[in-house]
Amino acid sequence: MTQLVFFLEEPSAREMLKGLLPRLFPNTYEMVYLVFEGKQDLEKRLPRKLRAWQRADARFIVLQDKDSADCVELKQRLAQLCTQAGREDALVRIACHELESWYLGDLTAVATAIGPAGLARQQGSRKFRDPDRLANPYQELKRIAPEYQKVSGSRTIGPYLSIENNRSISFNVFISGIQRLIAEGATI
Structure with a gap:
């Protein structure tokens, strides 16, 4: 069973995803939620955690709040950390401004x-x-x-949370990104 591994800055994101994701992927994927102690902790520990992950079938998703940061710069920084860890295929998504x-x-x-x-x-x-x-x-x-x-x-x-009817663009980008990641992984 393929793992979907979520790197999250706070426990509230994990709790929301536990309620949302089973409706997208019922019993199809093993969900793993790694919750960090805020943004700085996530960014500091992300590369090491990615490098250490052993499962070849794992797919990685990094989710962080934008808060007052520049969204493009934040996403690039997180994507660069993933690339440095050898996981350039990790999906990086930003909740604008907050979850x-x-x-x-x-x-x-x-x-x-x-x-x-x-x-x-x-x-x-x-x-x-x-x-x-x-x-x-x-x-x-x-x-x-x-x-x-x-x-x-x-x-x-x-x-x-409605998967089809949400007015938050960043939510919709998050959902479509996961669906695309899964579709691409299905051929592997």
């Missing part, structure tokens, strides 16, 4: 998971049409869904 942007891209999932009930109606408003543009999505999500907590909220929202 919460992905949740704001699907307010129906947020409303279903943690409420409030009428939240989904706001998806068409200007603010939530392109949630990747919001400078501080965590604060925005906390404002409209006060019950949200990073880890437990991610665990609760993940199973409801």
